[in-house]
Amino acid sequence: MTPAVVVFGTAGYARTHLRRARALHERGELVLAGACDVREPPDGDLVPVFTHDPAELLARVPADIAVIATPPHTHLPLARLALAAGCHVLVEKPPVLDLAAFDELTERARGRACQVGFQSFGSPAVGVIRAALARGAIGAVTGIAAAGAWIRRDRYFARTAWAGRRRLDGHAVVDGALTNPFAHAVATALLLNGTAGALPERTTVELYRARDIESDDTACARLCFAGAPDVVAAATLAAEADHEPYVLIHGTDGRIRWHYKTDVVLIDGEPVQAGPPEDLLANLVGHLRDGVPLLAPLDATRAFTALVEAVRDAPEPRRLPHARAVGTGPDRRFVVPGVDRAVDDAAERLALFSELALPWTPAREER
The missing domain is CATH 3.40.50.720 (NAD(P)-binding Rossmann-like Domain)
Incomplete structure (x- = not known):
């Protein structure tokens, strides 16, 4: 065929x-x-x-x-x-x-067959990490974090009519830091947690904006599951510098850190190069032709969709009063001093921004 x-x-x-x-x-x-x-x-x-x-x-x-x-x-x-x-x-x-x-x-x-474009699901790193967890490389998993801090300039938000929008022409769009640019980090953390196909018992989101847009450009969330560790995600598009996004798995005896854009896995600090991800369209063709399992089936994105819904229904993002504009024209960007460190701290401590010593007053919404 x-x-x-x-x-x-x-x-x-x-x-x-x-x-x-x-x-x-x-x-x-x-x-x-x-x-x-x-x-x-x-x-x-x-x-x-x-x-x-x-x-x-x-x-x-x-x-x-x-x-x-x-x-x-x-x-x-x-x-x-x-x-x-x-x-x-x-x-x-x-x-x-x-x-x-x-x-x-x-x-x-x-x-x-319905495959979803979470390319990181096709990475050999998934198997490497699952094998490490199965052999107890870091003990029992106590929580998983997803973290990302990028610079995005005015041209990024001008590239399409729905960029930076929560709604467009009467339809929900739900563009935002966790639901679009760092969606891969969040969905992958849920996959490694074993809860990608589950519904969270409780979802808490905190949404902020450094620039004058409708959606959030800085956000964090916690998803709590019955019988499984929490997943915490923190991200910003108003970073002081670009950083490699990552998934951080906390264990009783160590940690695993995966830089999913470069497929470098650190198991208690020891690097493993996992190799590039398999193309999801090629995987779908192989599924139809040879019956190989789908790497990113729709049913593995239920928990992520629950987060998207929670972000959609959350209060409007709060303005970050400490944000400052840098540059002019399409290259202008907004910077929140200290936000890069805040993202890392949230991942390290499995904490929401509101639980860190930050000069922000977040809106918390549980659903």
Whole structure:
């Protein structure tokens, strides 16, 4: 079987999906059959069939797989369309924006494969870490943290209409530090905790903004589960410097730190180079052809979707009074002094920002 693939979306990260699909096409593993977008296709991203309408594309191309790499609030409508046309689906993160939509997508996808674009799930580091935990390398796990501190400039928030928004045209978008740029860190921490497919008993979120946007650019959260350690996440896009994001596993006898962007795992300080992640589209093709397990199935993103819903329903982000602007024009960025250290402290102590000695007064919302 050589599946025919269509890609919904041609700009932003969708271009990465197009490049990967084209590489697999050239290796004879799939047929890149078409793409659609509301915009014209960019130069060099030519496909046999291009439309502005996904329904028209599916009517013209007998596709087996649809890759959905469009704004978050469009994922569910496009997945409905693709699944109804008989396609298997690879949908970008976040797959959907609340648990009701998650349940609907789960039901509609019965009998079809639904993969989610959490690329870190395909890393060999997952197996390395699970093996280390199984042999008791750090004792019993007491908690897992996800941490990220990046610089993002004005051009990042100007790249698309939904960037920095909680809502757009009456639809929830839920862009934010934990739900978009550092979604991989949060979802991976939940995966390693063994609770990715579970619902948290309690979710606490604290949302802030350094710049004048609708969504948060700095946030933290704690997800509490029955019979499993807590997961704490802390992140900012108003950092003093760019840092490698990481997942930190706390144990009674040590720690494991995974820099998931570079696939370096530190087991009690000893480095292990785990290797690059397996491509999720190639994995989906292998699943359909040979029955290999999906690396990032939809049911492994339930807990992450619960966090997205909690962020959606939380109070508006609080303004960080100590934030300052640096630079001008598209290169302007906002900096919160000390926030880089605060993110690391939250991960080290499995603490929310409100539990650290910070000059902030967070809004806490439990759901």
